[in-house]
Amino acid sequence: MKLGTIGIGNAGSKIVDKMVEFESLTDRNLCRHVMVINTARTDLSKPDHIPEDKRILIGDTHQKAKGHGVGGDVEVGAEVAKNDIDEIRRAFDDVDIHEVDAILVCASLGGGTGSGAAPVVISELQKMYDEPVYGLGILPGKYEGGRPALNAARSLQSFVNNTDNFIAFDNDAWRSKDQTVGEGYDGMNRELATRIVTLLGAGEYDEPTVAENVMDASDIIRTLDTNGISSIGYASTSVDGKDDGFLTRFREDYEIEDSGSAAAKINGLVRRAVNSRLTLPCDASSADRALIVISGPPSEFSRKGLESAREWIESEVDTVDVLAGDDPRENASALSAVVLLSNVTETPRIKSIQEQAVDAQDKIAEQDAVREEEIAELITDEQGKIDPVI
Known part of the structure; x- marks a missing residue:
């Protein structure tokens, strides 16, 4: 995109x-x-x-x-x-x-x-x-x-x-x-x-590699076309033998259990992305749509793993509207999974902000009224005999 x-x-x-x-x-x-x-x-x-x-x-x-x-x-x-x-x-x-x-x-x-x-x-x-x-x-x-x-x-x-x-x-x-x-x-x-x-960034290739399961801008736009609130999950794991350099500060690495297959690694990353810290804590099952992007070296990709992860997301979110695709990065030092949960409705933090906001608004109104009364008392004589100039 x-x-x-x-x-x-x-x-x-x-x-x-x-x-x-x-x-x-x-x-x-x-x-x-x-x-x-x-x-x-x-x-x-x-x-x-x-x-x-x-x-x-x-x-x-x-x-x-x-x-x-x-x-x-x-x-x-x-x-x-x-x-x-x-x-x-x-x-x-x-x-x-x-x-x-x-x-x-x-x-x-x-x-x-x-x-x-x-x-x-x-x-x-x-x-x-x-x-x-x-x-x-x-x-x-x-x-x-x-x-x-x-x-x-x-x-x-x-x-x-x-x-x-x-x-x-x-x-x-x-x-x-x-x-x-x-x-x-x-x-x-x-x-x-x-x-x-x-x-x-999925779908924008600066390299000649073509994704096996192409993810492009239209897929992202379709998933975001809900006019609601969305949350993002993410997980990554280092690719053996590659040095991150400055990228280490940008990435939360997770040790993904190696069961001997790329499919298991991808499935594990996607589950970790949803079950770890989301950008907005929410109940994943309240989302309307979801999208999965697997990014990293193409040699680490697995169609079977992506399909398995998509099926798991469908079960978790309880929707058939789940898109999944690859974002090949030949020289990447990590394999990462990002999951977009679109139009989530069970988000306790937003309710908490609204409650805090209502309390703050009431307190501000109360303080303004009290302050106005205190100022009037401060500048007015007890007998009310002194008139202002204008």
């Missing part, structure tokens, strides 16, 4: 940056067009792999932003994007839409720019293009507080209602307590980039 990839806000920009880095390390060519959009000038300097002319600052003349961000305020984030929509449209002029199969918009739903500006950008993209527009959103952890949860609950509705599919990543499920905040987010971004690029 060929993508136009847009990162909005600090987290969204970092995800796109990691995607481009992982592409380079694995000789893929997925992101044909990349762009990052932010309201904070300093954050636009952080990506390492995004060209300078693809970094768009919005809100630099807005009274509440002025190039310094929106302070986590979703309303200001949306307002800034609406005010600068003509500038954003002009940035899209460089995108040759005939070169891409779909557009992917990446953002954190907890911050102000991602949660507020991204839905505005998505709505504009839907007006401009016929190609599918997908969302890739980071759900804030419970530990991040009530305000990010409220932003996420509001933004989630806009993402799901306006995208062709929303792929979710839950910070709570991936947070590691023994890491610093920076290390934790960096690691989560790498994990997400690995899964997204391995999944959506």
